[in-house]
Amino acid sequence: MESNHYDVIIIGGGPAGLTSGIYLSRAKTKTLILDQGTIGGQVVLTHEIANYPGIESISGYQLAKTMRKQAKKFGCDIRSNIKISSLELKGEIKKIVVNDKDKYTAPVVILSTGGKSRPLNVPGEIEFAGKGISYCATCDGDFFQDKEIIVVGGGNSALEEAVSLTQYASKVTIVHQFDHFQAYPHAIDEVKNNPKIDFIMESEITEFYGNESLQRVKIEHQGTHETNEMKIDGVFIFIGYIPQTKFIDDQVKLNERQEIIVDKDFQTNIEGVFAAGDSIEKKYRQITTATADGTIAALNAIEYINSKK
Numbered sequence: 001m002e003s004n005h006y007d008v009i010i011i012g013g014g015p016a017g018l019t020s021g022i023y024l025s026r027a028k029t030k031t032l033i034l035d036q037g038t039i040g041g042q043v044v045l046t047h048e049i050a051n052y053p054g055i056e057s058i059s060g061y062q063l064a065k066t067m068r069k070q071a072k073k074f075g076c077d078i079r080s081n082i083k084i085s086s087l088e089l090k091g092e093i094k095k096i097v098v099n100d101k102d103k104y105t106a107p108v109v110i111l112s113t114g115g116k117s118r119p120l121n122v123p124g125e126i127e128f129a130g131k132g133i134s135y136c137a138t139c140d141g142d143f144f145q146d147k148e149i150i151v152v153g154g155g156n157s158a159l160e161e162a163v164s165l166t167q168y169a170s171k172v173t174i175v176h177q178f179d180h181f182q183a184y185p186h187a188i189d190e191v192k193n194n195p196k197i198d199f200i201m202e203s204e205i206t207e208f209y210g211n212e213s214l215q216r217v218k219i220e221h222q223g224t225h226e227t228n229e230m231k232i233d234g235v236f237i238f239i240g241y242i243p244q245t246k247f248i249d250d251q252v253k254l255n256e257r258q259e260i261i262v263d264k265d266f267q268t269n270i271e272g273v274f275a276a277g278d279s280i281e282k283k284y285r286q287i288t289t290a291t292a293d294g295t296i297a298a299l300n301a302i303e304y305i306n307s308k309k
């Protein structure tokens with residue numbers, strides 16, 4: 001087994017990991033980014049980004065490609081499409097085995113593996129994701145000016161996002177599987193008092209239809225199993241978030257939602273293990289927040305390495 005030693009190994013090459021890679025490599029810190037997929041993370045899936053400061057509009061693919069190029073320019077090593085076979089985060093030197101054969105070691109690891117919105121898992125969802133179906137109101141709300149949309153979900157996120165989407169949409173219908181919401185009373189009051197918001201309770205979307213983009217949904221009542229079709233311009237799904245932290249195997253402290261707990265320096269409960277981006281415990285998940293986390297984790301990692309010299 002070949003062994004390679006680095007100053008820092010970053011697991012996850014989305015905006016958080018790539019930003020850490022840029023800062024670390026530019027500071028002449030020998031850095032490796034490992035990613036199980038394509039470098040760029042969720043950004044690659046994003047058709048248009050219109051809220052990254054300094055860039056009025058850019059495709060997610062182009063932004064990710066530029067971030068990757070920037071990290072490589074400063075000397076960051078990058079390996080994509082790998083599988084982590086084993087991970088040992090405790091101890092002074094962290095050990096990572098990739099694809100059952102390549103061993104990497106470093107005194108510092110940054111975990112930046114992001115997450116995924118929980119999907120409904122019904123026909124048409126994958127086909128129309130980004131073509132009428134969205135999982136992010138902050139990212140896509142603006143594309144639905146004066147349109148009629150559905151919000152799926154009944155927790156705090158769904159209700160808060162439904163209210164925020166009324167600033168764009170002409171009508172928001174909340175579709176929820178139960179006969180009551182699982183949100184704070186003030187969030188429930190807000191949706192109930194908003195004249196633009198309507199409700200379809202005890203119901204689920206069971207299919208999405210359209211041509212180039214989403215046009216209709218099938219909605220099934222959970223009690224009677226009666227189905228109806230509804231014409232709609234967009235659907236926002238807020239039924240939970242899955243941080244990609246399973247592979248950590250409880251080595252670092254996670255909260256009940258499986259998000260990584262970090263301190264103010266973005267260090268986990270294990271010395272030398274930092275975390276950044278969408279996989280950590282936080283409220284807002286955006287490219288700007290991920291890059292900010294990646295910056296802070298990288299700068300603290302450098303300080304940590306220097307303190308050990």
Ligand SMILES: Cc1cc2nc3c(=O)[nH]c(=O)nc-3n(C[C@H](O)[C@H](O)[C@H](O)COP(=O)(O)OP(=O)(O)OC[C@H]3O[C@@H](n4cnc5c(N)ncnc54)[C@H](O)[C@@H]3O)c2cc1C
Pocket residue numbers: 011012013014015016017034035036037038039040041042043045046047048049050051084112113114115130135136138139140244247276277278279285286287288290
């Ligand atoms: C459809 C969509 C549209 C969006 N639009 C916008 C927008 O317009 N503006 C905005 O600011 N934000 C937007 N977001 C949110 C934004 O993309 C995320 O907040 C941001 O990408 C988070 O960055 P991250 O680096 O923390 O994680 P991610 O982007 O999730 O990257 C994590 C990386 O880690 C890798 N990884 C995961 N597990 C492992 C593992 N076990 N081993 C190795 N690698 C692993 C993944 O392959 C991935 O490349 C959007 C998100 C989605 C899904």
